[in-house]
Structure formats: C-alpha cells, structure tokens
Amino acid sequence: MLTIRGIRKTFNPGTVNEVRALQGVDLTIEPGSFVIVLGMNGSGKSTLLNAVAGSFFVDEGTLTLAGHDVTKWPEHKRAKLIGRVFQNPFSGTAPTMSIAENFALASKRGHARGLGWALAPNLMKPLRDRIASLKMGLEDRLDNAIGSLSGGQRQALTLLMATWLKPELLLLDEHTAALDPKSADQVIQLSDEVIQRDKLTTLMVTHSMQQAVSLGDRIIMMNRGRVLHDIRGAEKKRLRPEDLIDRFEEVRRRELLDESAAAMLNELYI
Amino acid sequence: MTLLIGALIIGLILALLALGVLVSFRIFSMPDITTDGSITLGASIAAVLLVQGVNPVLATLAGALGGAAAGATTGILHTQFKINSLLSGILVMTALYSVNLHVMGRSNVPLMQATTLASFGEKLGEWLVGSKTIHILGWPVASADAAVLVLALGFTAAAGAAMFVFFRTQLGTAMRATGDNPQMIRALGSNVERNIILGLALSNGFVALSGALLAQYQGFADAQMGIGMVVWGLASVIIGEALTGTRSLGLTIVGTIMGSVLFRLLVAIALRWGLNPNDLKLITALFVFAALVLPGFIEKLKRRAPTAT
Ligand SMILES: Nc1ncnc2c1ncn2[C@@H]1O[C@H](COP(=O)(O)OP(=O)(O)OP(=O)(O)O)[C@@H](O)[C@H]1O
Ligand SMILES: [Mg+2]
Numbered sequence: 001m002l003t004i005r006g007i008r009k010t011f012n013p014g015t016v017n018e019v020r021a022l023q024g025v026d027l028t029i030e031p032g033s034f035v036i037v038l039g040m041n042g043s044g045k046s047t048l049l050n051a052v053a054g055s056f057f058v059d060e061g062t063l064t065l066a067g068h069d070v071t072k073w074p075e076h077k078r079a080k081l082i083g084r085v086f087q088n089p090f091s092g093t094a095p096t097m098s099i100a101e102n103f104a105l106a107s108k109r110g111h112a113r114g115l116g117w118a119l120a121p122n123l124m125k126p127l128r129d130r131i132a133s134l135k136m137g138l139e140d141r142l143d144n145a146i147g148s149l150s151g152g153q154r155q156a157l158t159l160l161m162a163t164w165l166k167p168e169l170l171l172l173d174e175h176t177a178a179l180d181p182k183s184a185d186q187v188i189q190l191s192d193e194v195i196q197r198d199k200l201t202t203l204m205v206t207h208s209m210q211q212a213v214s215l216g217d218r219i220i221m222m223n224r225g226r227v228l229h230d231i232r233g234a235e236k237k238r239l240r241p242e243d244l245i246d247r248f249e250e251v252r253r254r255e256l257l258d259e260s261a262a263a264m265l266n267e268l269y270i
Numbered sequence: 271m272t273l274l275i276g277a278l279i280i281g282l283i284l285a286l287l288a289l290g291v292l293v294s295f296r297i298f299s300m301p302d303i304t305t306d307g308s309i310t311l312g313a314s315i316a317a318v319l320l321v322q323g324v325n326p327v328l329a330t331l332a333g334a335l336g337g338a339a340a341g342a343t344t345g346i347l348h349t350q351f352k353i354n355s356l357l358s359g360i361l362v363m364t365a366l367y368s369v370n371l372h373v374m375g376r377s378n379v380p381l382m383q384a385t386t387l388a389s390f391g392e393k394l395g396e397w398l399v400g401s402k403t404i405h406i407l408g409w410p411v412a413s414a415d416a417a418v419l420v421l422a423l424g425f426t427a428a429a430g431a432a433m434f435v436f437f438r439t440q441l442g443t444a445m446r447a448t449g450d451n452p453q454m455i456r457a458l459g460s461n462v463e464r465n466i467i468l469g470l471a472l473s474n475g476f477v478a479l480s481g482a483l484l485a486q487y488q489g490f491a492d493a494q495m496g497i498g499m500v501v502w503g504l505a506s507v508i509i510g511e512a513l514t515g516t517r518s519l520g521l522t523i524v525g526t527i528m529g530s531v532l533f534r535l536l537v538a539i540a541l542r543w544g545l546n547p548n549d550l551k552l553i554t555a556l557f558v559f560a561a562l563v564l565p566g567f568i569e570k571l572k573r574r575a576p577t578a579t
Binding site for chain 1: 436438439440441442443444446447450451453454455456457458459460461462
C-alpha cells in the first residue's frame with residue numbers, strides 16, 4: 001500500500017541551521033494496517049508524515065502509494081490518495097466558511113472542481129446525518145462559520161472531512177494534542193471507529209503511551225530521523241505502557257551517553 | 271440633479287473596481303496594486319478598439335480580458351517566481367504604464383465620435399422616453415442620463431450577482447478557502463498556486479471592466495486615470511463592510527457596491543462645497559488609514575477604560 005524506500009530530508013542544508021530530519025527511512029505499510037508512530041520531540045515523526053503527504057520533496061528515496069510512484073507528485077495531487085488531520089485545530093478547516101462549505105470542499109478531495117453548485121443538494125442529507133451521529137449538536141449549525149467551534153469539535157469535523165471520501169492513507173499527526181483530555185478522548189474514539197469501519201490504512205503520531213498500546217496493530221518508534229523499533233503482531237498485542245516507557249528510557253540513556261562521550265572527546269582533543 | 275446622477279453612475283461603474291479589490295484584498299488578503307494599472311489597461315484597450323469602430327460590447331470585453339491577463343501575470347510572479355505579493359503587483363503596475371501608452375499610442379484617447387455603450391444607452395433612453403427629458407419625482411432629468419444610470423445599475427447588479435454565484439460554486443469555494451486557509455485546501459487537493467493566479471485574474475478582470483466602462487462614460491481613456499484607484503477600491507470595500515457587515519458573501523458584495531456609490535456621492539458633494547480636487551487622493555488615503563487603524567484603537571480605549579475608573 002505505502003512503500004517508503006530510503007528517504008532522506010535535510011532542512012537548510014549547508015547552513016548553521018542544518019537539520020537532518022530524515023536519515024534513511026524504509027517502511028512498508030500493508031493495506032488496512034493502523035500504525036502508531038512514536039518518538040521523542042524532534043525525532044522526525046512530523047517530517048515523515050509531511051514527506052508522505054508531499055509538503056516538500058524528499059532529497060533521496062522513493063515513495064509509492066496505492067501503486068503510484070508519488071515521489072515527484074505535488075501535495076495537492078497526492079491529496080487524492082491521502083486524508084490528513086493536523087495537530088493544530090486551526091489547520092484543517094477554513095475558519096470563515098460554514099461547516100457545510102467545509103464539507104463541500106472535502107467532498108471534492110482529489111476531484112476536478114468545476115462550476116457546479118458547491119452545496120449540492122445531494123450532499124446535504126448525508127452530511128446532516130453524519131454530523132448528527134457525532135452527537136455534538138452541530139447538525140443544526142451547518143451554516144455557522146466553522147471558526148466559531150471549539151478545538152475538539154473542529155478536530156472531529158476535520159477527521160470526518162478527511163475521510164468523507166475514503167482515502168488510501170490517513171495521516172494523523174498528534175491530532176488530539178491540542179485538546180483538553182475529554183475532547184481528546186472523544187476524537188480518539190471517533191478516529192478508531194472510522195478507521196475500523198472503513199479499514200483505513202493509517203499512520204498516527206502520538207505521545208500518549210496509553211493510545212499507543214490500546215490502538216493500532218503496529219508501533220514504529222523513531223529516533224534521530226530513523227526507525228529505531230518496529231513492533232507488530234503478537235508482540236504489539238502484549239505490549240504494556242511500561243514496556244514502551246522502558247524503550248524510551250533506553251533511547252534517552254543512549255542519547256545521554258552519546259552526549260557525555262562527545263563532551264569527553266571535546267575535552268580531550270580540543 | 272445632473273450632478274447627482276453623474277455621481278451615481280460613476281459610483282456604480284467604480285463598484286466593479288471595488289468588487290475586484292474585494293476579491294484580492296478580502297478573499298485573498300493581498301492588497302493588489304496591479305489594480306492601478308489594469309483599470310487603465312481596460313480603458314485603453316476598449317478606447318482604442320472603439321475608435322476603430324469595434325462593437326462596444328466586444329471592446330469592453332476585450333478590455334476586461336486584458337485586465338485578467340495582467341492579474342494572472344501578477345499571480346504568476348507571486349506563485350511561480352516566489353516574489354512577494356505586493357512587489358509582484360508593483361512590478362506589473364509599473365510595466366503596465368508603458369504597455370498602456372503603447373496600446374493607446376499616446377497618453378490620451380478621446381471617444382467623442384465613437385459609438386460606445388454610453389452613447390448607445392443615451393440614444394436608447396431618448397428613443398424609449400420619446401423626449402429629451404423625463405421627470406423623476408418632479409425633477410427634470412435628461413432621459414439619456416436616466417437610461418445610462420439604469421444600464422449601469424443593471425450591469426453592476428448583474429456583475430455582483432455573477433460574482434456571488436461564482437464564489438458559491440465548487441471552484442469558487444475552493445478559491446475562497448485558498449485565502450482562508452491554504453494549508454487546508456491544499457490537503458484537500460486544490461492547487462493553491464493556480465487558485466491565486468485565477469483569483470487575481472478575476473479581480474483585475476473586474477477592475478479593467480470598470481476601466482473600460484469608465485472610459486466610455488467619461489468619453490476618454492487616459493494614462494493617468496489609474497493612479498490611486500486601488501485605495502479608492504479599498505475605501506469602498508471598507509465603507510461597504512461598515513454598511514452591511516461581513517457575515518455573508520452576498521451581504522459583503524452588496525455592501526461593496528453600496529460603499530462605492532456612497533463614497534462617490536460624498537466626494538461629489540465635497541467637491542461641490544469647494545474641496546480642492548488635488549486633495550482628493552490625500553483624503554482618500556487618510557480615510558483608509560483611519561478605517562484600518564481606528565477599530566483597533568477603539569478596542570484599546572475600551573479595554574483601558576475599566577482600569578481607569
Ligand atoms: N520546515 C522545517 N524547516 C527546518 N527544520 C525543520 C522543519 N520541519 C522540521 N524541522 C526540524 O526537523 C527535526 C524533526 O522535526 P519533526 O517536526 O519531524 O519532529 P517530531 O518528531 O514531529 O517532533 P514533535 O514530537 O515535537 O512534534 C526537528 O529538529 C525540527 O526542528
Ligand atoms: Mg511533530
């Protein structure tokens with residue numbers, strides 16, 4: 001389904017701000033699998049998702065999605081295959097436009113947009129039903145500007161928008177991180193429902209160990225722009241939050257060791 | 271009365287310019303100074319064609335298309351060559367100054383003898399009414415003027431309605447979303463760069479349409495006629511927002527048209543009371559400055575007030 005071969009990305013190459021955000025990532029994601037992406041701050045999780053979505057082109061390597069080599073496809077073209085929910089609730093919706101208009105936009109993801117009426121009558125009925133199923137009372141506010149809603153409501157709607165047309169791949173980048181715990185739980189539950197129901201191939205970034213063990217069928221732990229652990233199958237099922245925390249500790253210890261070693265070398269030789 | 275009708279007609283014609291500025295400034299959040307060049311471009315193209323005896327409708331359309339091409343150029347400079355949007359507009363506006371002189375072959379093209387939409391309207395009015403004057407609310411009005419006013423009103427209303435409908439289509443909604451949240455609409459598969467180019471083409475098409483009509487109404491095209499017009503458009507948009515608010519697209523469009531007419535009326539009255547025409551641009555600029563700054567300033571005062579008591 002998604003095949004990532006040796007991708008690398010360096011930001012600001014050749015300057016003092018050079019960051020090697022991805023240093024050779026290889027991954028194959030089977031159709032219908034729900035992959036949790038873990039890793040410390042700055043380990044390259046968002047960069048990986050952005051590389052897949054096409055926010056920038058990778059320096060090296062190839063990306064194949066649903067049988068297409070998308071490595072050179074611009075972001076808006078890849079959007080035909082990809083649904084996305086961002087960390088920031090403001091990123092996924094057009095704030096001054098109504099809920100209905102936002103969905104009208106989503107209902108055309110990856111399709112040519114012509115001079116047909118955006119709020120097509122045959123869109124409104126399923127839209128109202130689907131939004132009513134959220135039980136947030138939003139079905140009566142379809143004409144309200146989406147910017148007037150809470151972050152949790154917006155993330156729930158963004159998720160519905162991203163999956164309105166079934167995407168080949170769903171990318172969720174800490175999409176509940178900016179929400180209060182209750183809304184976060186709601187949105188997570190909704191995400192799981194949608195993913196299970198439509199059997200969506202999903203990459204979900206999170207910092208929550210709880211989510212990592214209870215959701216999905218595979219965990220990828222990233223460190224310094226590489227995939228460090230890949231946990232799947234029975235091992236994933238057995239995994240407890242403590243096991244994950246141990247693995248993080250191990251990474252942290254190694255980083256510290258690296259740092260003290262570097263400091264020692266510095267003192268010795270410079 | 272003639273003065274009033276003249277002001278109304280010019281206000282309605284310039285409402286098309288204001289609608290163009292509404293698209294660039296409010297929908298795409300890009301104050302686009304290409305406007306100053308494209309209004310003149312629309313006027314020059316239409317004037318030159320009219321002098322050659324081309325059908326006025328075709329000449330007007332050609333002027334509008336010229337403006338759309340200018341707007342698309344600004345969009346291409348901005349999106350494909352990554353030049354700051356303001357600078358892209360400045361470059362195209364500057365280039366258009368020469369282009370306009372070339373189109374006209376000199377700095378001014380009079381349209382005295384040519385058949386224009388205005389002269390057509392005047393004749394139509396006299397033919398319909400059957401006399402040179404008509405009484406409206408007891409006031410004698412040249413039937414030619416009355417007919418042109420009705421035509422201008424119909425034309426501007428139709429253009430406003432067309433814009434409203436366009437921005438409710440799939441493509442139009444995607445263009446609005448481009449100004450609202452480019453990241454979102456890109457993730458939904460719309461080409462943001464193309465949308466911006468299209469949007470600036472649409473904006474400047476309206477502006478040039480306004481120029482083409484203005485030239486026909488005032489009877490000449492002039493290389494200088496575009497100076498400061500973007501600020502004029504901004505003023506109309508801002509007055510419109512004060513009149514109707516920005517709650518919906520339809521209201522904003524209606525407001526912009528009303529804003530343009532009202533602003534033109536105020537200017538006509540001020541000039542009549544002895545305002546020096548040379549001060550007009552200064553006052554327009556000051557007005558826009560005040561409209562941009564005052565709301566924030568008043569907010570500040572309001573917030574400060576409770577602590578003072
Ligand atoms: N557009 C960019 N320009 C420059 N540097 C960037 C850019 N995007 C990411 N980086 C850098 O790349 C590295 C990886 O960032 P990334 O956002 O992928 O981390 P992350 O794993 O998502 O972290 P977090 O958990 O904090 O979200 C960081 O050092 C970051 O500063
Ligand atoms: Mg991140």
